[in-house]
Amino acid sequence: MAKLIYAVKIYFFRGQANLTARESAGILRYVKFIVSVYVPAWYAAPSPTSAPANDLALLKDLVGYEDKSLAKALADGFARRHSWYLSESLVPLAFFDEDLSLGRKRAMIEAFSSNEGSEDLTKRAVVDLKADLSQKTLADFVTKSSRMFFVTLGIDDGFLETDPAEWHDDPRYVAAAR
Structure with missing residues (x-):
C-alpha cells in the first residue's frame, strides 16, 4: 500500500x-x-467469507479494464496464481457471506448436484479468460466435491437442505458461521 x-x-x-x-x-x-x-x-480482501465473490468480481474487473494490455497481463497472472478461493474446495465459504444474495446461494446449492467435481480438492480453480466471464457466478465453481469443505471442517451441513432465507434461525448454520 x-x-x-x-x-x-x-x-x-x-x-x-x-x-x-x-x-x-x-x-x-x-x-x-x-x-x-x-x-x-x-x-x-480481509473477509474470508466474501473472498470467493470478491475474487470473481476482481477477475471480472481485470478482464473488463479499459487498458487491454494491462488487463490481459493482470488477469492472466491473477487467474493462474490467485484463484484458490474460487476452487471447488473453498468456494463454499460464500455460503456465510452476508452480502451474497439469497438467489446466488440458492444457485450454489443447486450446483452441488449438477456440477461434476474433481478428485483433487487441492487444485486451484481453472478460469477460462477467453470465455464470457461476465456471465460467470459463484455457482459455476461449486461442484459435487465442494461438500467436502463441510466434511473437512467438521461442519454439519444440514442447513443446506433448507432455504437460505431461513438459515439465520437454524442452529446448524449459526454454529457453522461461528
Whole structure:
C-alpha cells in the first residue's frame, strides 16, 4: 500500500517532479488502475467469507479494464496464481457471506448436484479468460466435491437442505458461521 500511496503522490505533484511525458503517462496509467480496480479489491480482501465473490468480481474487473494490455497481463497472472478461493474446495465459504444474495446461494446449492467435481480438492480453480466471464457466478465453481469443505471442517451441513432465507434461525448454520 505504501507504493500505491507514493505513486498517487507522484501523480499529484507531477508538475514539480519534472517527469518526462513517458513517465507522466506511465504514472497516470498506474494510478488509474490503483484507484479503479486495486484499492476496492484491497479493502474487500480481509473477509474470508466474501473472498470467493470478491475474487470473481476482481477477475471480472481485470478482464473488463479499459487498458487491454494491462488487463490481459493482470488477469492472466491473477487467474493462474490467485484463484484458490474460487476452487471447488473453498468456494463454499460464500455460503456465510452476508452480502451474497439469497438467489446466488440458492444457485450454489443447486450446483452441488449438477456440477461434476474433481478428485483433487487441492487444485486451484481453472478460469477460462477467453470465455464470457461476465456471465460467470459463484455457482459455476461449486461442484459435487465442494461438500467436502463441510466434511473437512467438521461442519454439519444440514442447513443446506433448507432455504437460505431461513438459515439465520437454524442452529446448524449459526454454529457453522461461528
